[in-house]
Amino acid sequence: MTIDYSHAREMMVEQQVRPWDVLDLRVLDVLARLPREAFVAESHKALAYADIELPLGHGQKMMKPVVEGRMLQALDLQPGDEVLEIGSGSGFVSACLGELAREVLSLEIQPELAEGARRNLDAARLGTNVRIEVADALQWQNPRQFDAICVTAAVDTLPAQWLQWLRPGGRLFVVRGHSPVMEAVLAKADGSIESLFETDIDYLRGAAPAPQFHL
Template sequence: MTINYTQARENMVEQQVRPWDVLDARVLETLATLPREAFVAESHRALAYADLELPLGHGQSMAKPVIEGRTLQALKPQADEDVLEIGTGSGYLTACLAHLAREVVSLEIHPGLADAARARLDAAGLGSNVRIDAVDALSWETDRRFDVICVTGAVATLPPRFLQWLRPGGRLFVVQGVSPVMEAVLHVADVNGTRIESLFETDLPYLVGAAPAPQFVF
């Protein structure tokens, strides 16, 4: 069976993403243009545009298209802005961020996923403005500041260091809380610290090391 990926991409945008109130023209153009099928395993390629999380290995998964659309719309990366992505995963959202922004630094704790994402970006002719580092974001050190920070895995509570990497006026997207009811929020850095905008409820796998401490029941 030959899949018409162009049609599948269009259907994803019109039947999944747009009905979930993703209306930003640049975001819709990005999702309608980039080849999502190039970022999933061969065995899952037929499901690349389905309303599903897709497994990546290492206990990680690729988020549903609607979550990716809402994430990009909340962050609104601009062509002159620098992005930090925490959790490269498949590399697809990395490619979307790179399409919208000036530069992306992406951190991935699993070297195998980092290498695979780099290879997919290169094979698709994307990501010339992307640097992928195989590191643990919870212990990463940098003096650099970013306009946009995209945390692709959930956290029980947001590590304070993540907010320290924001420039004034910068935006950080994260899903936080305790499964199965988590909240996607946008942290916006301003002169008074950070204000938080609630976006939507969802449930995502945790970043490695960011799950809640186990609760002992006697």
């Protein structure tokens, strides 16, 4: 059976993303144009536009389209922005960020995922303004600052150094807290934090809460 990915993409936007209060026309346009199926495993292409997380290997998952949409909208990216992505995954969000901003630096702790993300971007002829580096964002030493930071996995608590990477007026999207009820927030360079919505996604490697022992 041949899948009409263009129609599936349109249905994803109209039936999943838009009803979840994603109304930013630039974000909707990117999600309606980019070939999400090019960023998932061959065995999952039929599910590329379903309202589910998809496995990427190495214990990582691709976010639901609705979460990706809300994340991109919250960051309110402008054409001249420089963006840091923490967690390249399949490269799909990297591609979306690259369409909305001027430059994207994406950090991925798993070399195989980083290589796969770059391969996916190149095959889709996207991400010419996206640079993927193999690095642990919890240990990364960086003098640069960014207009926006996009974190594609959850943390128990928000690392203070990440806020130091924001330029004045910058903003950071992250999901924080304890599974199964986590909070997606938008943190600003001035230290203010806005609660956006509840969700539940996998933790960034090394950012899960310490195990609790009860007697």
